[in-house]
Amino acid sequence: MPMASSSFNSYYQNPSTPSASGPTNQNAINSVFDQFRQPSDPLDEFSIDATMAYFDALGLQLDDVTLVPLSKVLGSESMGEISRKGFTDGWMQLGADSLPKMQEKLQELRQSLDTNEEYFKEVYKWAFGWAKPAGSKALPLDSATEWWRLLLQSRFGDNGHLERWLEFLNEKWKKSIPKDTWNMFYEFILSAKADPTLTGYDENGSYPSIIDAYVDYYRNLEQ
Amino acid sequence: MPLHPQTPNREDLEQTWQYLENGISKIMNDLQQGMDMKAYMGIYTAVHNFCTSQKAVNSSSTSLHHQGGVHRGAHLLGEDLYNNLIHYLTAHLAGLKEQSGQFADEALLGFYIREWDRYTTAAKYINHLFRYLNRHWVKREMDEGKKNIYDVYTLHLVRWKLDLFDSVQKNVMDGVLKLVEKQRNGETIETAMVKSIVDSFVSLGLDENDSSKSTLDVYREFFEKPFLEITNVYYQLESKQFVAENSVVEYMKKAETRLSEEEGRVHVYLHPDIMIPLMKTCQRVLIQEHKTLLHDEFQVLLNNDRQDDLKRMYNLLSRITEGLEPLRTKFEAHVRKAGLEAIEKVANENADDNLEPKVYVDALLEVHEKYSSLVKIAFKEDTEFVRSLDNACREFVNRNKVCKAASSKSPELLAKYADSLLKKSAKAAEEADLESKLDSIMTVFKYVEDKDVFQKFYSRMLAKRLVHATSASDDAETSMIGKLKDACGFEYTNKLQRMFQDMQxxxxxxxxxxxxxxxxxxxxxxxxxxxxxxxxxxxxxxxxxxxxxxxxxxxxxxxxxxxxxxxxxxxxxxxxxxxxxHLCKGDVKATFAKSSKVPFTFHVSTYQMAILLMFNDATSYTYEDIESTTSLSRDYLDPSLGVFIKAKVLNIEPASSKVGPGTTLTLNTDFKSKKIRVNLNMAVRAEQKQETEDTHKTIEEDRKLLMQSAIVRIMKSRKKLKHAVLVLETIAQIKSRFTPKVPDIKKCIDILLEKEYLERLDGDRLGYLA
Missing domain, CATH: 4.10.1030.10 (Ring Box Chain A; domain 5)
Structure with a gap:
């Protein structure tokens, strides 16, 4: 992992961070899990309802981007799915065994996401596999639209490219989003931050053709 | 001749010198009167005796020229003799210099040459007479490294240069230059005179370090330099006046003549050393300084097809550096324009669908032929002009009015033209003629960018020719495939060759x-x-x-x-x-017609055969009957029936209605035909058009596959590659078939990423996933 993410890495390497008061208790984590598991759920899994209740208890809203890194930490395979193993491993690594400590850690995750570009990129790329329907290679356009807004709006919303991109996709593309497009759009929106008029964009460069088509669309609008 | 009757006292310089001077003077001035052997030997002996005497009698006071005053034996004696000779020559040359004052121009040249000949001839004799001095004293002095000591012959040249040449050369050169100017103005001159002057100037060039060698220094400074200067001035003036009063073409002729005249001048009477600088000077004044004028005229000459003048211009401008560059650019633009106009003309005269392949290809060829012969004749097949021609042809072959809708129109028409040549027809070409026509197809083919399109159409039409046995000649087919193979390689014609194998x-x-x-x-x-x-x-x-x-x-x-x-x-x-x-056919014998006792033979398609055979059982069927018996779709059924109705094999009811449901078809027992064999198997025009469209469609698909397989091939061998490099290599691999567009390549990369043949690595790189 690059240096920039070392602050996050420290979670894994050093479970007893200063905020943790004493060694983390795996049993305590398990009992938090059981506290939210619904009686009708399988023994080692949260149903959607259980996940919602748990997020609610953490004070995590569904429109809060932090739910993505949290899902990643807890080894969630798709939206709303959390297993006991993922839950305990995740919290053990972060070093939190009670709801208040978990809230504290959640705060730290939020901050890492805001300040650490490399970490954000890692979460962003991970999100594609997590958000897409199981067995499908691509992300349906409407959910891609939602996730892009959630992940990128606050970071890259300023120059209007995000909204225009979504408008372009819904007007012209009208198909689901392949992984390469998802990944490369991050690179694109990052470079558009430095070059909002896209004057330096090279159609012969390595971006996928869908982004070329977007740039063409954008330039036609601007004329 | 009053020579001393006997040799002088060997030890008396004064006496010896007087004796010698007499002899030398005679040689110098009166050689033509001859000299007897005795006198000659006398001088030779006197020199020898003097140089070998142990003691010279004379003292410093009696010595004529030597001022040293110290006796140094034989060594000293040689020096005395040498100095006396110098003194004699200086005096002789001073006399000549004075005499030269009376002459000017040609007379001066005559005088100079005469005296030079006399002097150098004498020098040879004197050198011989003083051989003993040369061998001993002079040699010793030179071995000791003394400067300005020469063998006696060279001494003559050195003195001529110092005592006469330096003061008269300017006047002599003036004479030479006036003479040459006269010749340039058209007068006849005595060129031998100039040649003698040149030789004299050349002889005076002595190597400072080794007097046995000569250099061209004197000649270059005193002859070449003023000669080139005056040449420059002369042609500057002349060319300026000439272009003011004459056309550019006339001027080119003039310049051409002048250049060859000057070249001839060098051969006839100048030193070969002047060739390069003289040509440079002339080219600069006659061409370089007028090149804008020539460049401007080029377009005019092109427009008027002035082949000879274009050749003249090429020859002139090729003699200066960078002279041809503007011509090439103009030539390329001109040929491109000519090609585009020729195609626009045929496009306007023929509607899109009716444009005969032959007309189109002939138009392309005509332009190519015209300018390729111009390149051959006027531009000496200059590789740069050949390249310009190729560039221009590639442009108008691939991007012209006919190709506007689809760049693949050129290869399509070219392939159709090839088909028309290779197919059996009434006006089949002679074999030799056919071969040259196939060659001209290859001429256009060379410029076609979408070679894959040609291949598609060609193979379809070849398949037809083979299946329907309409090919005119196996030899011609083989020859054409050979040409394509030579141009594009084995892979390009592989399938075509396999088709022939299948036939066998x-x-x-x-x-x-x-x-x-x-x-x-x-x-x-x-x-x-x-x-x-x-x-x-x-x-x-x-x-x-x-x-x-x-x-x-x-x-x-x-x-x-x-x-x-x-x-x-x-x-x-x-x-x-x-x-x-749909490709099968057959002959059926028809015995139903009352008009003929001999049964007709109908040549029909298998579909038509199926319809006709029905009439063995009954003489009349409804359209629907035929449709259900044959199962043919209407696209095939209707035209098949149409041919029968048109040929009056079947009658339709209601009469003259269109073939279709609700009609009834009855065998026409009154069928008549002049021929016993009747061809009813005619290709349907709509079918052909559909085929063309299908062919284009498969081309697009094939191209995608071709690009994808090229990308995979490249990535498989390179494993990791920058995106831009991959694009370039893909283009390079595919270029020989068609020119891929970058966005299309990128789309193929997208597909391969999606299919996980490729993956994205950091920094614009792509990786191959096995």
Whole structure:
């Protein structure tokens, strides 16, 4: 992992961070899990309802981007799915065994996401596999639209490219989003931050053709 | 001649010198009167005696020229003699210098040459007489490294240069230059004079370090330099005046003449050393300084097809550096324009669909032919001009008015033209003529960018020619494929060659099928068997598609159909046969017509055959009957029936209605025909158009596959590659088939990423996933 993410890495390497008061208790984590598991759920899994209740208890809203890194930490395979193993491993690594400590850690995750570009990129790329329907290679356009807004709006919303991109996709593309497009759009929106008029964009460069088509669309609008 | 009767006292310099001076003077001034052997030997001996005497009598006071005053034996004696000789020469030359004052121009040249000849001839004799001095004293002095001591002959030259040449050369050169100017102005001059002057100037060039060698220094400084200067001035003036009063073409002729005159001048009477600088000077004044004028005229000459003048201009401008560059640019633009205009003309005269391939290709060829012969004749096949021609042709072949809608129009028409040449027809070309026409197809082919399109159309039409046996000549077919192979490689023609192989294999197959039938069938079955021949063609080599209509095989041929399959599957188990009914044909005998006792033979397609055979059972059917019996789709049924109605084999009811449901078709027993054999198997025009469209469609698909496989091939061998490099390499690999566009390549990369043949790595790189 690059240096920039070392602050996050420290979670894994050093479970007893200063905020943790004493060694983390795996049993305590398990009992938090059981506290939210619904009686009708399988023994080692949260149903959607259980996940919602748990997020609610953490004070995590569904429109809060932090739910993505949290899902990643807890080894969630798709939206709303959390297993006991993922839950305990995740919290053990972060070093939190009670709801208040978990809230504290959640705060730290939020901050890492805001300040650490490399970490954000890692979460962003991970999100594609997590958000897409199981067995499908691509992300349906409407959910891609939602996730892009959630992940990128606050970071890259300023120059209007995000909204225009979504408008372009819904007007012209009208198909689901392949992984390469998802990944490369991050690179694109990052470079558009430095070059909002896209004057330096090279159609012969390595971006996928869908982004070329977007740039063409954008330039036609601007004329 | 008052020579001293006997040799002088060997030890008396004064006496010796007087004796010698007398002799030398005679040699110098009166050699033509001759000198007897005795006198000659006398001088020779006197020099020898003097140089070998132990003691010289004379003292410093009596010495004529030597001021040293110290006796140093033989050594000193030689020096005395040497100095006296110098003194004599200086005095002689001073006399000449004075005399020269009386002469000017040609007279001066005459005087100079005369005196030079006399002087140098004498020098040779004197040198010989003083041989003893040369061998001993002079040699010793030179060995000791003394400067300014020369053998006696060279001493003559050195003195001439110092005592005469330096003061008269300017006047002599003036004379020379005036003479040359006279000649340039058209007068006849005595060129030998100039040549003698040149020789004299050249002889005066002595190597400071080794007097036995000569250099061109004197000649270059005193002859070449003023000669070049005056030449420059002369032509500057002349050319300026000439262009003011004459056309550019006239000027080019003038310059050409002048350049060859000057070259001739060098050969006749100048030193070869002047050739390069003289030509440079002339080229600068005559061409370089007028090059803008010439460049401006080029377009005019091109427009008027002035081949000779273009050649003249090329020759002139090729003599200066960078002289041709503007010509090449203009030439390329001109040829491109000519090509575009020629195509626009034929496009305007013929509607899109009616444009004959021959007309189009001829128009392309005509422009190419015209300018390629210009390059040959006027531009000496200069590689740069050849390149300009190629660039221009590539432009107008691929991007002209006809190609506007689709750049693939050129290869399509070219392939169709090839088909028209290779197909049997009434006006079949002579063999030699055909060969040269095929060559000219290759001329255009060379410029075609979408070579894959040509290949597609060509292979389709070749397939037709082979299947329908309409090819005019096997030799011509083979020759054409050979040409394509030479141009594009084995892979390009592989399938075409396989098609020929299949034809051969089918021939053998028919033979062994006949043999098989003879062995397996009883006599009765053999008698009733339908005449049958077949071509079995490999699916992957032939651009043929299965029929797109259902078809009920008529009863009459089902036996044959089954029999052949039995035979074939026995031979090749596991193979599959697709019957291409739409390409099959047959002859049927028609006995229904009352007009003729001899039955007609109808040449029909298999579909038509199925329809006609129905009329063996009844003479009239409804459209719907025929449709359900044959199962043919209307796309095929309607035109097939149409031909019968038009040929009056069948009558339609209600009369003159369009073929279709609700009509009834009846056998026309009044059928008449002048010929016994009637060809009713005619290709349907709509079908052809559809085919063209299909061909274009498959081209697009094939291109995508071609690009993808190229990308995968490259990535497989390179593993990791920058995106931009991959794009370039893909273009390089595919260029020989067609020119891929970057966005299309990128789309293929997208597809391969999605299919996970490739992955994205950091920093614009792509990786190959095995």
């Amino acid at each position: 294999i089918s021939k053998d197959l028919n033979d062994s099928y006949k043999e098989w039938m003879n062995n397996t069938l009883d006599e009765e079955s053999l008698k009733t068997a339908v005449d049958f021949s077949i071509q079995v063609l490999g699916t992957s080599f032939w651009p043929l598609t299965p029929p797109n209509t259902p078809f009920n095989i008529p009863q009459v041929i089902t036996k044959t159909y089954d029999r052949f399959q039995t035979f074939y599957f026995q031979k090749h188990s596991g193979r599959k046969l697709n019957w291409l009914w």
